[in-house]
Amino acid sequence: MQGIKVLVTRPEPENTQTCQALSALGATPISLPMLEIRPLSSDAELSALRSQLYNLDLYQFVIFVSKNAARLAAELIDECWPMLPVGMHWLGIGQGTTQTLKDLNIPALSNPGNNTEAMLEWLKPAKMRDQRVLIVRGTGGRPDLAKGLEERGAIVDHLELYKRHTPEYTAQTFLFLDHPDVIWATSGEGLANLNNHVERFAPELKEIALFVPSKRVLEQARALGWQQAIYATGADDQSLMAATIQHLGR
Template sequence: MQNCHILITRPEPENTISCERLKSLGAHPVALPMLEIKAIDGAEEKASIRSQIFDINEFNYVIFVSKNAARLACDWLDACWPMLPVGVHWIGIGQGTTQALLNEGIPALSNPGNTTEALLDWLKPVKMTEQKVLIIRGLGGRTELGDKLKEKGAKISYLSLYERKKPEYHAQTFFMLPDINLIWVTSGENLSNLSEYVSQYKPEWKTLPILTPSLRVNQQAKEMGWINASCANGADDNSLIKATEFHTGK
């Protein structure tokens, strides 16, 4: 990994954290976020969020789909619940999301895998009939988790805390970058935004090793013409670093 230029496309603030971690390992991270995370801040929307947070004790399960969902939800919980309600099962999808919750004092559990699909497989033996589940996510996120849990008899509610936006870059941004050796992507939307820019400004990047967080996103990458896509089996730094070391032989 020494002297390897790695393009990090995850949104802030996680991008900076990943870059610092890679620097400590001797790599040369290149920050180019492919998603912007904007907390929902309209007065009406915030009043609705506050109401749902105050009612969070009514749920049997609260599932956080990302680090951003965990980070923003913790701010709301701190404001509305000086002490966490009891009887709630807190679940993070992926080790990074779960660790973010644990760091804030939320006793979250995580499935052994790092994806929605792995979580659903983990919950197969659990009786979900009539269980109330709150899924905390970004606006317009995937519905597969909620749909599958509904099939098991669960009652699903959603709480959207942020919007995801495509950052605006121009040709000069890409032409000023150093030669890239390897790319990290951490979600399907992240990949889609990168692919649009690469097709326009850096089509030769489609031959570079690109690490994806799941088999679903890896297949998506191949369909988009990335000929050297590999699954890191997780969007967290540890999973991506392990996969990077395998690719660089270090």
């Protein structure tokens, strides 16, 4: 990665962590988050979340969709359950989310893939009829996971811990932005926000290699007119780095 300029669009705190990892490898990270994560924080919101978590032992499966979901949930679960309820399946979508859960002492498993579709495929052998599933996510997330599980007879609830917001950038931001060699977009929503800003302020960036984490986001990028959209097979740093090195022939 020596000398490669990478535009990193992850939300914080992952953005800073990824930039540090790139710097350690000799790359030049360019930080430009395209999502802002705002945890629910009012007394009423936190009270409602705790009330929901007191019933955590009613579920057979708890699925965390992101690192932010894992971090925020672990803090609340620790408040409500000094000892974790037993006999449950704790699942993280993607290796990064799963590792975050393990680091927070939640014994999570993960499928080999990194997205909703891979999780649904992995769960095909599992008996889901009448199983209660809690999906931990932000507000207004994709409905595909719940829909796929409900079609198999599962009873699905959501624990929504945060809201996603679009950061505000100006033409000046892009005027002084260091010109990247590659761009990393790690979610469909982040890509949509990036595309809106780029079309307004720096349309030339759409000619740069854009690395995305899934085939779904790859199709989205191509539909938006990104000329060099590349499937990186995952949203984690290792997958993105490997795809970048392969593309640049280093």
